[in-house]
Amino acid sequence: MRPTTLQITDVDEARAILKQHFYALDVEVLRPAPGWAARFAVGGTDTVTLGDLEFGVDVRIRAGELGAYHVNLPLTGAMHWHQGRDEPQQALAGKTAAVYQPVGDTVVDQWDGDCRLLAVKIGRAELETQLEAMLDRPVRGPIDLGPMLDVSSGPGASWARLVRLVTGDAVHPDGLTAHPVIGARMREALVTGLLLATDHRHRGSLDRHTPALAAPGAIRRVVEAMRAQPGRPFTVADLAGIAGVGARALQQSFARYVGMPPMTYLRQLRLALVHDGLRAADPGETTVAQVAYRYGFTHLGRFAAAYRERYAISPSETLRK
Numbered sequence: 001m002r003p004t005t006l007q008i009t010d011v012d013e014a015r016a017i018l019k020q021h022f023y024a025l026d027v028e029v030l031r032p033a034p035g036w037a038a039r040f041a042v043g044g045t046d047t048v049t050l051g052d053l054e055f056g057v058d059v060r061i062r063a064g065e066l067g068a069y070h071v072n073l074p075l076t077g078a079m080h081w082h083q084g085r086d087e088p089q090q091a092l093a094g095k096t097a098a099v100y101q102p103v104g105d106t107v108v109d110q111w112d113g114d115c116r117l118l119a120v121k122i123g124r125a126e127l128e129t130q131l132e133a134m135l136d137r138p139v140r141g142p143i144d145l146g147p148m149l150d151v152s153s154g155p156g157a158s159w160a161r162l163v164r165l166v167t168g169d170a171v172h173p174d175g176l177t178a179h180p181v182i183g184a185r186m187r188e189a190l191v192t193g194l195l196l197a198t199d200h201r202h203r204g205s206l207d208r209h210t211p212a213l214a215a216p217g218a219i220r221r222v223v224e225a226m227r228a229q230p231g232r233p234f235t236v237a238d239l240a241g242i243a244g245v246g247a248r249a250l251q252q253s254f255a256r257y258v259g260m261p262p263m264t265y266l267r268q269l270r271l272a273l274v275h276d277g278l279r280a281a282d283p284g285e286t287t288v289a290q291v292a293y294r295y296g297f298t299h300l301g302r303f304a305a306a307y308r309e310r311y312a313i314s315p316s317e318t319l320r321k
Contacts, residue, residue, distance in 0.1 A: 003043035003171050003178075014038050014055070021049055022070075022121055026062040030110065033057050043170030043177060047123040048187040050163075050170040050177075054116035061108040069122040069145065070100040071194065073163055077115030081108045089147055091117075097149040097160065099198060102142050118167050122191055130191045133237060135205055136246035146199030155197040162193055179298060181233035188235055214253035218243040222250070223258075226266050230273055231296040234266060270295040271310055274303075278318040288315040 004021070008014045015027045021042045036057040044050040054076075072079065074093040082088045084104030091098040093115070100106055102124045128141040151160040166186050169175035177183045196206065222243050226234065239262050240250040254262045277291040289300060292315070297303035307315045 005041040008038040028060045030058040041171035047126045049121040050167040051119040057113045063106040071120040073097040073118040077112040080110045133246045159193040159197040214245045
């Protein structure tokens with residue numbers, strides 16, 4: 001999804017933008033004000049959509065059933081809402097965030113004109129599949145996340161900081177969220193973090209769950225996959241799927257059998273391949289960037305720092321020698 005930032009002064013236009021990126025909404029201006037303007041900045045993917053939204057005027061919104069999990073995190077002001085037959089709730093900047101389920105008619109009774117919020121839409125399959133991977137067993141949804149998330153302290157505050165970071169990147173034209181490797185990890189962190197920060201019926205199981213370790217043969221399959229395609233944009237979920245276990249089981253199994261997390265092993269493997277590639281390359285025909293990109297490094301600054309830390313020499317010096 002290409003990041004979009006718009007200044008909007010027409011309710012129909014605002015409705016069209018929100019329908020394009022989020023949901024089909026009925027938007028009603030409660031107290032018209034001359035010269036009002038909405039600002040919408042939207043980015044992300046079809047599975048995790050992120051928005052930095054403000055209307056600039058008090059509105060009421062009827063959304064029906066969302067079909068996705070959704071969180072509204074006010075940065076300023078407040079919003080009042082309810083879903084299904086639940087009691088009306090208030091999300092307040094710095095205090096609470098509103099958490100919506102895929103099912104149940106959704107109504108924002110009042111979105112204050114001074115309320116700027118971050119909107120996080122997570123596809124139903126995306127969140128439920130991630131929970132299954134964390135529990136290592138099937139899950140029947142919807143998950144029934146708690147309707148309010150305390151973002152003033154604890155896990156909720158940590159998750160809110162992550163949302164601000166990832167959303168700020170997602171709505172930027174040059175953000176890394178769209179990158180196939182880094183973006184996938186950012187989205188995975190958002191989904192996992194929400195499951196660990198909110199209340200739901202599986203929360204106790206997540207906190208108590210100790211996954212069975214993967215067999216050595218499964219870890220060997222993962223290592224072989226990394227070596228066969230070192231430049232592939234693997235995520236932890238990808239590697240767990242190859243091993244046939246959940247993400248937590250993969251992490252613990254790698255720590256036991258390999259002595260480090262799987263992504264650390266992959267990074268070390270890639271560094272070694274780049275090192276060998278630079279030593280064998282002709283500096284007149286090859287650049288450091290070409291070799292680094294070939295093996296999955298997309299941020300040259302961080303790559304160069306990691307390379308120097310491991311080999312006590314810069315990549316460019318290795319190539320010249």
